[in-house]
Amino acid sequence: MYTPRLEIFPDRIAENVRYILGLCHEHGAQVACVSKVLRAHPAIQKVFKEEGADMLADSRTENLRLAAETYPEMPRLMLRLPALCEVENVIRYADYSLNSSLGTLEALSQAAVGLNRTHKVIIMVDVGDLREGVWPDRVVPLVENAARLPNIEIAGLGANLACYGGVIPTPENMRTLIDCRDACRQATGLPLDMLSGGNSANLPLLMEGGMPPEINHFRIGEAIILGRNVLDRSPLPGTRQDGLRVVAEIIELESKPSIPIGPRGQDAFGNQVEFEDRGVRKRALLNMGRQDVDIEGLTPEDEGIIVLGGSSDHLVLDVSDAHQALQLGDEVAFMPTYSALLAASTSPYVEKKVVHGL
Structure with missing residues (x-):
């Protein structure tokens, strides 16, 4: 899909x-x-x-x-x-x-x-x-x-x-x-x-x-x-929290250092980003970015995956501890917050797919 x-x-x-x-x-x-x-x-x-x-x-x-x-x-x-x-x-x-x-x-x-x-x-x-x-x-x-x-x-x-x-x-x-x-x-x-x-x-x-x-x-x-x-965004008693999910595809999978190399200025959005040195990690690049979704509002369904950040068109993940082995072309799913859902719903670049069944 x-x-x-x-x-x-x-x-x-x-x-x-x-x-x-x-x-x-x-x-x-x-x-x-x-x-x-x-x-x-x-x-x-x-x-x-x-x-x-x-x-x-x-x-x-x-x-x-x-x-x-x-x-x-x-x-x-x-x-x-x-x-x-x-x-x-x-x-x-x-x-x-x-x-x-x-x-x-x-x-x-x-x-x-x-x-x-x-x-x-x-x-x-x-x-x-x-x-x-x-x-x-x-x-x-x-x-x-x-x-x-x-x-x-x-x-x-x-x-x-x-x-x-x-x-x-x-x-x-x-x-x-x-x-x-x-x-x-x-x-x-x-x-x-x-x-x-x-x-x-x-x-x-x-x-x-x-x-x-x-x-x-x-x-x-x-x-x-x-x-x-x-x-407080806690689960509301009596309700389900799995009515929506955001899915993107791995377009690059490489092991890389966790800190950029060389002099650094601002990122594409004018921010001075801080990085944690965790050594060489397996990183996945996904075909979704800030033009599609509020990336801070995404929680990976695989609890071993960490959202590191992103740019207009790319989402960067640390997948070193993913519970399932990943490869190029695999899909990664996320639970969205309200702000992430609002952006994904509005973006013309995000396909809307109705899935029937519980």
Whole structure:
């Protein structure tokens, strides 16, 4: 098979979807399943649909267009705050969007009127992570002004945590979101039924029984696809971590010193690299580099292999202690982190291969 490639195991990921949807639905919460890390690959969209996702969510309008064409009956959520240049496509391809600025909401309203559609919005509140969201003391005026816009329906409020500042979801910051909703209800009379508490980072609090019952919507991606607790990247109980693998091919296999010989400057990416002297080692060169994947996010399936580094087009491994004998042309497989998966999914040079079965 062609290399480098990203192998997707939808039947394994389906087990994670079932488990996490079960947790959230038992709490009384809907789940928007997020496909952005796999670039809305049809195999993952199919798993989400068949396993009972309440919504499909993505940060790119192009991916939402693909979802709309494949599963037009499924509600779709635009995760990233819309840019003014894309508001028409947000209206075309998303039923919901996350928002924090009146100017953007006005542009969405104008586009929705022009396309004769009603668009639902979730007003984002910054409860401490310092990425998107209006500050809590300014949310009521924003909701009051947004409520006057034609063809815009305010579905509720939302928050995002553990993406920029690493702030962990707690009962206290979830209560801040609830209090903001209650204040907006009192000021406007709107029901604001949806409280979108956050992403995969909210699952540990939910599993511990600390999630307030008022939080009734989550946006889940990484925990489903990689089976990881995103607060520390440990395996999330009840999930599998083998739903994806990255595979590349050995294009050179030589024994070489572990330290470069001669005066050294910066590498191709402007870094001054330090090397450990381990003597002469067997080194494998693979046909995959930083243009294809985040090489720091690769863990070899063979625990005896060490990732040494790489350049744009090459990955360098120490395979002296590999558990299996390797030769030119052999394939080496890796488990990707979120960042490595994101890059491999996006790279046009990495083939995407769906592998069925457990």
